[in-house]
Amino acid sequence: MPSAEPSSRRGADLLLTAGVFAALIAALLPLMRVVRPTGWLLGTLVIVAVVLATGYVARRFRLPALAVSLIEVVVWVAFVTVVFLRDSAFLLVIPTVETFRELPEILTAAGEEIALGVAPLTPSAPLSMLIVGATGLLAVVIDHVVLTARMPLLAGVGLIAVSLIPAIAVPAEIDVVAFVLLAAAILFLIRTDTRTREEAGSAEATRATTSSAAASSTSGVSASGVSATAIGIGAIAVVVALVATPLLPQPAIRPGAGDLGPGPGIDATLQLGDDLRRPREVEVLQMRSDAPTPPYLRATTLTEFTGAVWEPDSGRSYPLDSAEALASLPVDPEIQVAEYSTTVEIRNLNSSWLPVSYPATGIEGLDGVWGAFPYNRTVEARQGGTQGQDYEVVSSVPRPTLEQIRARSAGGEGVRADTLGLPVDLPPIVGELAAEVTAGAASDYDALLALQSWFRGADFRYSLEAPVEEGFDGSGAEAVARFLEVREGYCVHYASAFALMARTLGMPSRIVVGYLPGTSTGDAVDFQTVYSVMSGQLHAWPEIYFEGVGWIPFEPTNGLGQPTRFSPEASAPGETADGTDAAPEASAPADVPDAVDPDTGEPLTPDAGTAAPDDGVDALPAVTVVLAVLVVLAIPLLVRDLRRRQQLSAARAGDAAAAWAVVQDTAIDLGIPSPISESPRALGARLITEAGAPADAMGVLIRAIERASYAPGGRHGFGQGEATAAAAREVRAELLAAAQPARRLLALVVPRSLIIRPGSLYAGAGRGASRPAG
Numbered sequence: 001m002p003s004a005e006p007s008s009r010r011g012a013d014l015l016l017t018a019g020v021f022a023a024l025i026a027a028l029l030p031l032m033r034v035v036r037p038t039g040w041l042l043g044t045l046v047i048v049a050v051v052l053a054t055g056y057v058a059r060r061f062r063l064p065a066l067a068v069s070l071i072e073v074v075v076w077v078a079f080v081t082v083v084f085l086r087d088s089a090f091l092l093v094i095p096t097v098e099t100f101r102e103l104p105e106i107l108t109a110a111g112e113e114i115a116l117g118v119a120p121l122t123p124s125a126p127l128s129m130l131i132v133g134a135t136g137l138l139a140v141v142i143d144h145v146v147l148t149a150r151m152p153l154l155a156g157v158g159l160i161a162v163s164l165i166p167a168i169a170v171p172a173e174i175d176v177v178a179f180v181l182l183a184a185a186i187l188f189l190i191r192t193d194t195r196t197r198e199e200a201g202s203a204e205a206t207r208a209t210t211s212s213a214a215a216s217s218t219s220g221v222s223a224s225g226v227s228a229t230a231i232g233i234g235a236i237a238v239v240v241a242l243v244a245t246p247l248l249p250q251p252a253i254r255p256g257a258g259d260l261g262p263g264p265g266i267d268a269t270l271q272l273g274d275d276l277r278r279p280r281e282v283e284v285l286q287m288r289s290d291a292p293t294p295p296y297l298r299a300t301t302l303t304e305f306t307g308a309v310w311e312p313d314s315g316r317s318y319p320l321d322s323a324e325a326l327a328s329l330p331v332d333p334e335i336q337v338a339e340y341s342t343t344v345e346i347r348n349l350n351s352s353w354l355p356v357s358y359p360a361t362g363i364e365g366l367d368g369v370w371g372a373f374p375y376n377r378t379v380e381a382r383q384g385g386t387q388g389q390d391y392e393v394v395s396s397v398p399r400p401t402l403e404q405i406r407a408r409s410a411g412g413e414g415v416r417a418d419t420l421g422l423p424v425d426l427p428p429i430v431g432e433l434a435a436e437v438t439a440g441a442a443s444d445y446d447a448l449l450a451l452q453s454w455f456r457g458a459d460f461r462y463s464l465e466a467p468v469e470e471g472f473d474g475s476g477a478e479a480v481a482r483f484l485e486v487r488e489g490y491c492v493h494y495a496s497a498f499a500l501m502a503r504t505l506g507m508p509s510r511i512v513v514g515y516l517p518g519t520s521t522g523d524a525v526d527f528q529t530v531y532s533v534m535s536g537q538l539h540a541w542p543e544i545y546f547e548g549v550g551w552i553p554f555e556p557t558n559g560l561g562q563p564t565r566f567s568p569e570a571s572a573p574g575e576t577a578d579g580t581d582a583a584p585e586a587s588a589p590a591d592v593p594d595a596v597d598p599d600t601g602e603p604l605t606p607d608a609g610t611a612a613p614d615d616g617v618d619a620l621p622a623v624t625v626v627l628a629v630l631v632v633l634a635i636p637l638l639v640r641d642l643r644r645r646q647q648l649s650a651a652r653a654g655d656a657a658a659a660w661a662v663v664q665d666t667a668i669d670l671g672i673p674s675p676i677s678e679s680p681r682a683l684g685a686r687l688i689t690e691a692g693a694p695a696d697a698m699g700v701l702i703r704a705i706e707r708a709s710y711a712p713g714g715r716h717g718f719g720q721g722e723a724t725a726a727a728a729r730e731v732r733a734e735l736l737a738a739a740q741p742a743r744r745l746l747a748l749v750v751p752r753s754l755i756i757r758p759g760s761l762y763a764g765a766g767r768g769a770s771r772p773a774g
Contacts, residue, residue, distance in 0.1 A: 010060070012196040013147060017056045019192060020146050023155070023185035024048050024139055027163040029178035031131070034166040035121045040128035047079050047136040055143045065148040069140060076136040084129040106130075112383075138162065152193045154755040156186035281534040284349040287518070288528040289342040289357065293562070294517035295395070296541065296553065297344065297355035297533070301376040303416070303510040307423030308476040310496065310511055317371030317380060325372035326361050329396065332548035336399045343528075346389045348535075354379040354386055355515055357395040359550065365391035375416075376510075398549050401569040405546065410444040410507035412547030419508035419545065422500070427481035434501035444507060445566075448544055448554060451501060452563050455494055455556035462559040463488040491540045494557040499542040508545040512553065515539060516561065640669075640751040644732075651725040656708035660701055662728040663687070664758035666735050669747035674758055680705045687731075692738025697727040 028044060054075045058068040081089045081099065084106075088098040110126040121127065138158075145155040163182055289295055302310035318325040331337055342357040349355070354370065356363065359377045363370075368384020400408075437454045441447035454460075480500055483493040499509035518533035539560070543551040555561045644665070650658035660680060667674045667683075672691055674683060684702045687693040704724045736744050 012192060013056060013059060015192045016147050016152075016189060017052050017143075019185055019189040020139070020142055020155075021048060021052055023159050023182060023189065024135070024142060026178055026182035026185050027159040028135060029181070030163050030166040035123050035127070035131065038123060038128070040123055040131045043083060043128065043132040044135045047076065047132055048139045050079060051076055051136055051139040052143055055140075055147065059147065065144070068148065069144050072140045072143065076133075076140060079136065080129065080133045083132070084125065146189055146193070150193055150757060151755055152186070152189035155189065157755070159186065281536040283347050283532055284515070284535050284537075285344055285346050285355065285533045286521070286530055287342060287344045287533065288525055288530045289340060290528055291340040291342065291357075291395075291397075294529070294531050295340070295342055295357040296512075296514055296517060296539070296561075297342075298358050298378065298512045298514035299351065299353035299355050300378050300380075300514075301510050301512050301543075303376075304418045305421055305423065305500070307425060313373065313376050313378070313510075315373055315375060317373050317382075320363060320366070320370040320372050320379065324374060326363070326377065327374060328361060329359055329398070329550050331398045331550060335404060335549055338397050338399050340395050340397060342393045342395065343525075344389075344391055344393065346386050349386045351386045352381040354381070354389070354391075356393045358512075358553070359395055359397065360393050361396045362394040363391055364394075365389075400549055400566060402566045403569050405445045405549065405552075405566050406443040408445075408546045408548055410448070410502070410544050410546055412545065415508040415545045419510055420503055420506070422503050423477055426477050426500070426504075429481050429484050430477070430497070430500050431504035433484055434504045437501075438505060444505075444544075445546075447505060448502065448507070449563075449565070451498060452554050452556050455498065456558050456563060459487055460494075460558045461488045462490060462557065464490050491557045491560065495540040495542045498554060498556040502542070502544055510543050510551070511540055512543055513538070513540050636751055636754055637748055640665075640754060643754075648725050648728065651728055652721045654721045656701075656704040656724060659724045659728040660705040661758060663693075663698075663701060663731050663735075665751075665753035666732045666747075667691070668753040668756050668758065669751045670735060670739050670743060671747075671752070672735075687735065691735055693731050694734050697730040697734075700724060700727040701731065 025045070025048070032041070051072050055068055055072050058071050063071075077095065078093045081095050082092050085095065085099050085102065086092040088096055088102055090096050106126045106129060109124070110130040113121065113124060113127045123131070142155045142158065145158070146152050159182060163178065285297075287294065287297065301313050303313050304311040320326070339361075340357070344355060346355075354363075354366075356377070356379055360372075360379070363379065366389055369382040370379055370384070371382050372379050434451070438447035438450050441450055477500070480493065480497045483489045483497055495511050499511055502509040515533050516537040516539045518531040518537055521530045521532050523530040539557075541553055541555055541557070543553045545551050552564065554564045644662060647658045647662050647665075651662070663684075664674050667687065670691070672687070678686075681702050684693070684698045688695050688698055700720075700723060704720065704727075736747065739747065
């Protein structure tokens with residue numbers, strides 16, 4: 001049977017256990033924005049509950065702290081084994097040698113999935129095991145820190161760090177709900193632990209022993225003082241998270257070789273606004289080509305439209321080296337096909353989708369295992385990723401004459417039904433404007449040219465901010481309708497509107513996500529100009545299917561690239577009648593604006609898609625970072641100063657324990673051991689002889705705390721509040737003055753007493769000191 005223990009202590013342990021459970025779950029909520037909540041979520045809830053319940057029951061039997069943690073670890077191992085590794089385990093629960101041999105492969109697979117996947121991930125079994133196992137181990141650690149070491153604030157720091165990992169991996173807006181829940185759980189832990197200490201301190205004081213003085217002083221400030229400190233910490237955390245954090249620039253990844261680690265990814269859901277609005281860009285790749293104009297590089301295509309989102313294409317992929325992967329396209333014999341070669345060197349791109357020119361018929365130089373989708377000519381990693389790849393793409397581009405493309409209809413037998421799908425509640429403005437703009441067009445191609453010219457005309461304006469200000473920032477039907485009314489937006493709005501308007505005219509359409517050709521670096525390799533593509537040049541554009549020709553890209557986005565146009569038969573292939581290069585593959589250099597701002601008459605330069613890198617140095621991000629770092633560094637100092645003021649205020653009011661707590665906290669900050677087994681008189685004598693504390697002031701404090709400890713009922717009040725408060729200030733000042741400068745600075749900037757409480761296990765182990773036995 002468990003040993004008898006006070007019901008109040010059991011109740012406190014139960015409350016702390018519940019608080020730890022809530023805090024752990026709140027810390028993991030942001031992870032659901034990075035990893036889709038599948039079976040791992042239930043596994044996480046169960047393993048956390050089982051580990052914490054095991055710890056609670058073990059403490060009821062008054063087992064040593066080490067034994068409690070070991071039992072929790074055993075339960076953790078058994079749970080992970082039976083859920084994920086039971087096939088190689090003995091009796092489904094006990095790991096065997098074979099089980100341990102499997103672990104490196106599982107962890108490697110999970111690591112590759114994290115490094116190469118695109119959020120939100122659909123977790124595999126290895127990744128689910130990594131999440132559940134890591135969470136269970138975290139539960140063991142947090143349970144020990146909160147219920148054994150009694151340092152809930154330290155546990156809070158760890159939980160906050162865990163909750164920040166998803167935001168660091170995939171930058172996104174602050175998850176306010178998760179943050180508030182986590183803050184509330186941490187403050188609950190701090191308050192519950194403090195109340196338990198106060199009750200224990202009062203009970204010990206009534207025994208009138210020397211050791212009771214130390215226990216009494218552990219309670220520190222009154223309940224109101226501790227609550228005020230906790231509220232202050234919470235308020236500062238809210239300010240930093242909600243106000244200061246958004247002001248910081250997004251982390252920039254240094255361009256370089258492919259082994260630098262994760263880089264920017266490719267969002268295949270048309271949520272490109274946040275990527276394009278990032279304050280800093282990085283170079284994702286360099287390319288060169290023997291094509292007349294540098295090609296766009298496609299990553300993936302989106303065909304099915306649900307009314308709210310465009311869904312990425314799905315289907316069967318074939319090994320890249322197979323005959324079915326990138327076979328020749330079915331093009332009518334009379335259509336000329338030109339073959340071009342494009343070399344791509346990935347600098348900083350972490351994606352499973354490979355940027356390729358269209359339509360690719362061969363790829364050489366890739367590392368890893370890759371598969372191709374013949375229908376849309378996209379290439380996806382089966383094993384590996386884009387980071388560090390250097391490869392060559394061969395493309396066979398149909399180049400019909402103007403007469404040939406006009407003679408063909410958009411559509412035919414080579415398209416799927418979802419290329420014509422429209423939602424039943426499509427806003428009328430989409431079809432009405434499509435019919436109005438294309439009225440009088442002699443062919444499908446002429447109708448599409450009319451749409452392209454209309455979008456690129458003076459009525460529309462490229463903007464990354466106007467859509468956000470007006471409350472739409474996506475590609476759904478309502479967003480498209482709003483875009484057609486406001487006539488300001490970026491590539492996602494132009495591409496989605498063009499594709500939907502083409503479908504209302506009976507033309508198959510889809511959207512491509514990839515990269516613009518970038519800007520010239522001024523260098524050349526094998527007489528081919530090298531182009532640099534930045535992360536802000538992630539782009540979306542529409543394609544329309546023509547029978548006997550294939551998918552033809554168009555460029556409706558105002559101010560980007562060069563519009564698609566074909567030359568008449570009288571001109572040489574690839575040239576217009578006036579001798580300039582044509583762009584049937586919509587692949588002209590992206591640094592040539594062809595639209596003007598209707599308000600100013602100045603050439604329109606897109607905000608992120610085409611601008612060359614800014615050579616100027618912007619000092620604002622650096623200054624912001626410095627100020628933010630200074631603010632963060634000042635937080636512990638401010639919190640510690642607030643707590644000391646509360647202690648001194650309580651001391652002036654007659655609380656001897658508060659005055660003595662000033663001395664204990666200062667000793668802890670300076671790394672001086674302050675074990676619970678040491679009486680105030682013994683600690684004071686040691687501080688006088690070893691740390692330079694003034695003897696007279698220390699004597700005042702020792703007499704005050706001993707008088708209060710022996711007072712009837714354990715009261716701390718006495719009649720020399722001002723003198724004792726002054727003595728506490730003097731002792732603190734002399735201790736700081738006697739310390740080495742580096743140690744004194746560290747005590748002020750990073751006060752250990754914020755996380756190490758007087759009388760706790762860790763308070764007895766100062767700098768260079770060993771922990772007391774037991």
